[in-house]
Amino acid sequence: MHKHNGFTLIELMIVVAIIGILASIAIPAYQGYTQEAANNACMSEANDYARRAYADIQLNKAAADIPAPVASACSAINNGAPVVTMTSFASTARLPGNATITCDLNAGTPCSITALAP
Numbered sequence: 001m002h003k004h005n006g007f008t009l010i011e012l013m014i015v016v017a018i019i020g021i022l023a024s025i026a027i028p029a030y031q032g033y034t035q036e037a038a039n040n041a042c043m044s045e046a047n048d049y050a051r052r053a054y055a056d057i058q059l060n061k062a063a064a065d066i067p068a069p070v071a072s073a074c075s076a077i078n079n080g081a082p083v084v085t086m087t088s089f090a091s092t093a094r095l096p097g098n099a100t101i102t103c104d105l106n107a108g109t110p111c112s113i114t115a116l117a118p
Contacts, residue, residue, distance in 0.1 A: 035096045035098060038093050038094060038095070038097030038099075039093050039097045039098065039099040039101075039113065039116075041093070041097075042073045042074040042091055042092070042093035042094065042097055042099060042101055043099070043101050043111060043113065044073070045071065045072065045073045045074050045077070045091070046074060046077055046091040046101045046103050046111045047103070047109065047111045049069045049077055049091075049103075050083075050089075050103040050109040050111055051109050052067075053066060053069075053082070053083040053084075053105065054086075054105050054108070054109045057083075057084070057085065057086060057105070063082070063084040066082045066083070067082060068080055068081060068082040069082070069083075071091070073094060073097075074091040074092060074093055074094060075093065075094045075095075076091065076092055077089065077091045078090065078091070083105065085105075086105045087104075087105060088102055088104040088105065088106070089102070089103055089105075090102050090103075090114075091103070098116050098117040098118070099115070099116055099117075100113070100114050100115040100117070101114065102114040
């Protein structure tokens with residue numbers, strides 16, 4: 001009687017092929033999820049700053065008293081300059097995000113994704 005002590009080459013090749021197929025499906029999906037999460041984080045950060053700037057302007061705060069945006073999820077909010085008038089401003093998401101977000105204070109504080117880089 002012969003005792004089987006391991007896997008055959010065919011069995012190992014089948015397992016490697018299955019892992020390759022699963023990875024080819026999972027990796028693009030994961031990249032899409034991380035990109036969407038980065039875009040949403042920047043959208044939230046831009047919305048928070050828009051609400052604060054809108055409130056400060058409505059309270060007639062002096063321009064020097066309105067703080068500049070601090071970006072962590074966004075690579076830039078209004079290029080780092082404080083928003084001191086009822087205007088619109090743009091934010092860009094940090095990588096892996098690809099969104100440009102525009103907030104229009106004239107319309108309240110709605111922010112929306114206006115462009116997605118390829």
